[in-house]
Amino acid sequence: MRILKKLARLLLALTFITVAGLTYLVMAREDIEPFEELYLPAQQGDTPAGALSIQFLGNTNLQISDGSTSILTDGWFSRPSLLSLTTSHIEPDRDAIAQALEQAGISSLDAVIPVHSHYDHAMDAPLVAEVTGAILIGSESTLNIGRGLDLPESDMRLAVSEQPMVFGEFSVTLIESTHYRFPGGILEDYADPRQEISHPLVPPVDVYDYKAGAAYSIHVQHPRGNLLIQASAGWVDGALDDVEADVLFLGVGGITGQSDEYQESYWQQVVHAVGPRQVIPIHWDSMTDPLAHEALMPTLLFSLLLDFNSARDLAYARGKAKEEGIEIALMPMWEPLYLFTD
Ligand SMILES: [Zn+2]
Numbered sequence: 001m002r003i004l005k006k007l008a009r010l011l012l013a014l015t016f017i018t019v020a021g022l023t024y025l026v027m028a029r030e031d032i033e034p035f036e037e038l039y040l041p042a043q044q045g046d047t048p049a050g051a052l053s054i055q056f057l058g059n060t061n062l063q064i065s066d067g068s069t070s071i072l073t074d075g076w077f078s079r080p081s082l083l084s085l086t087t088s089h090i091e092p093d094r095d096a097i098a099q100a101l102e103q104a105g106i107s108s109l110d111a112v113i114p115v116h117s118h119y120d121h122a123m124d125a126p127l128v129a130e131v132t133g134a135i136l137i138g139s140e141s142t143l144n145i146g147r148g149l150d151l152p153e154s155d156m157r158l159a160v161s162e163q164p165m166v167f168g169e170f171s172v173t174l175i176e177s178t179h180y181r182f183p184g185g186i187l188e189d190y191a192d193p194r195q196e197i198s199h200p201l202v203p204p205v206d207v208y209d210y211k212a213g214a215a216y217s218i219h220v221q222h223p224r225g226n227l228l229i230q231a232s233a234g235w236v237d238g239a240l241d242d243v244e245a246d247v248l249f250l251g252v253g254g255i256t257g258q259s260d261e262y263q264e265s266y267w268q269q270v271v272h273a274v275g276p277r278q279v280i281p282i283h284w285d286s287m288t289d290p291l292a293h294e295a296l297m298p299t300l301l302f303s304l305l306l307d308f309n310s311a312r313d314l315a316y317a318r319g320k321a322k323e324e325g326i327e328i329a330l331m332p333m334w335e336p337l338y339l340f341t342d
Pocket residue numbers: 116118179212232
């Protein structure tokens with residue numbers, strides 16, 4: 001009997017430790033504090049004459065406007081939890097989309113451009129295009145997400161790599177890139193751009209049904225200045241050699257999970273190629289929490305499962321930029337930042 005009692009106590013203690021450990025991994029986050037010094041101050045008031053306004057809305061959502069024309073990358077606001085990603089099918093959250101657009105003050109847009117067709121970039125884009133009157137631009141895979149949500153063909157445009165598209169004074173060029181290459185494991189195939197969504201995708205669907213399709217670097221040119229948005233930490237050798245950008249939005253998600261050689265090539269092929277004066281890291285905040293007032297670091301569980309360590313990734317980008325004398329900064333969310341003010 002005594003042994004049985006001891007065993008029962010041991011089991012209880014083990015259960016307690018496991019539950020406490022799991023709760024900690026689910027609740028605790030990586031530390032943002034060491035990077036708070038990078039935050040640019042919020043700016044108030046209307047867009048100053050001659051400036052471009054940029055608004056960061058988490059992950060790789062960026063609204064870029066010159067006061068007359070406005071474009072948005074991704075438009076991803078649904079953010080299903082880790083539990084729903086792993087145990088059920090997912091679909092756009094219309095309330096979350098409406099709320100985010102309202103909070104961002106976005107009522108109309110000229111174009112919505114997902115960087116590739118994974119759920120965390122493209123799943124909401126057709127609905128955002130629909131409510132803002134924008135045209136949805138992307139690969140055939142992205143357009144099939146649009147078709148699955150009944151977006152009319154006239155509201156979609158197939159991206160042609162390196163062919164500039166004009167919106168007001170903006171010239172926007174999608175340049176074929178590659179996705180972040182998962183170093184093995186079940187996600188290796190998921191990142192393969194040859195995996196395409198070949199038919200209209202009607203949600204709710206499995207997260208893996210949002211196949212990557214083509215991944216793009218987005219070059220935004222404007223008489224006031226040029227930007228490059230590199231959302232996923234991949235590259236095509238030489239693809240950005242003739243591209244120039246004053247400000248580079250650099251996807252850092254997962255970069256330090258790669259070999260030193262991969263990290264160096266990414267920096268060379270993207271940062272050195274476009275020669276920015278300022279680098280703004282993106283794709284580092286939690287993908288499994290609803291959008292909050294400020295960008296949240298990923299939970300420890302997420303970082304552990306995907307070997308996506310945002311603190312390590314941000315430290316890498318900061319270290320490299322400082323070493324090379326390139327300005328590096330983080331953008332606050334929901335606040336316009338004015339670039340190219342005189
Ligand atoms: Zn992706």
